Amino acid sequence: MTQDIGTINLDGEKLCIPLKDIIRYSGCRQSEDEKICKLCKEASEELCTYITPRAVYALADVTFTGDEADFGFCKYKSKSLKTFLGGDCAVYIFAATVGLGADRLISRYSLIQPSRAVITDGCATAAIESFCDYICRDIFLTDEQARFSPGYGDLPLEMQRDILNYLDASLNIGLSMTDSYLLTPTKSVTAIVKKIR
Structure with missing residues (x-):
């Protein structure tokens, strides 16, 4: 099967990461605490110099037989996906990451300043969601x-695994998966999006 693969590269410093999301993903309570807000802003500014947001995507047609979704490159039974998509349609299949820089920064802070590691981890989660x-x-x-x-x-x-193979994500954006299906770099996502235009 051949498909047109698209890639997206974004400068980490141009990624808009909402402060409210950083606070939430860091496990902090929503507050007007200036100290927490300042720490989150500082961690976000630093993280953005380490991340390399990249994505790879392709357009595919999904058809359903009962609850089984056939993407042409894989088949999975999922009633919730059928409900989400509303039946047969064209979809974008994508994989995205903010890169290994985020993992390295979190790891470094976990050794020298654990509280900063928690906030940096929250920033990185907010960053991949924002991307x-x-x-x-x-x-x-x-x-x-x-x-x-x-x-x-x-x-x-x-x-x-099927999405990563279909998109050749390891080659295109350096994204792979462990034997337990966890993505590496850790701040990464695979997803399906219904094409509406």
């Missing part, structure tokens, strides 16, 4: 939250 929102909104021209990932609902996490 995925950007992809959906500005590249796919759809609602930024309109994505469905392996592991959601009843869609098996092992579909990540």
Whole structure:
């Protein structure tokens, strides 16, 4: 099967990471605490100099037989995906990462300043989510939250392997997976987005 593969590269310092998301993903309470806000802003500014947001994507047609979704490169049974997509349609399949720099920075802080590691981890989670929102909104021209990932609902996490292989994500953006289906770099996402335009 041949498919057109697209790639997206974004300067980490141009990625908009909402402060409210950093605070939430860091496990802090929503507050007006200036000290927490300052720490989150500092961690975000530093993280953005370490990350390399990259994504790879392709357009595919998905057809359903009952609850079984056939993407042409893999088949998985998922009632929740069928409900999300509304049946047969064209979809974008994508994989995105903010790169190994985030993992390295979090690891470094976990050894020397654990509290900063927690905030940096929250920043990195907010960064990959913000990057995925950007992809959906500005590249796919759809609602930024309109994505469905392996592991959601009843869609098996092992579909990540098929997505990575289909997109040749290891070669295209340096994204791979462990034997337990976890992505590496860790701040990475695979997802399906319904094409609406």
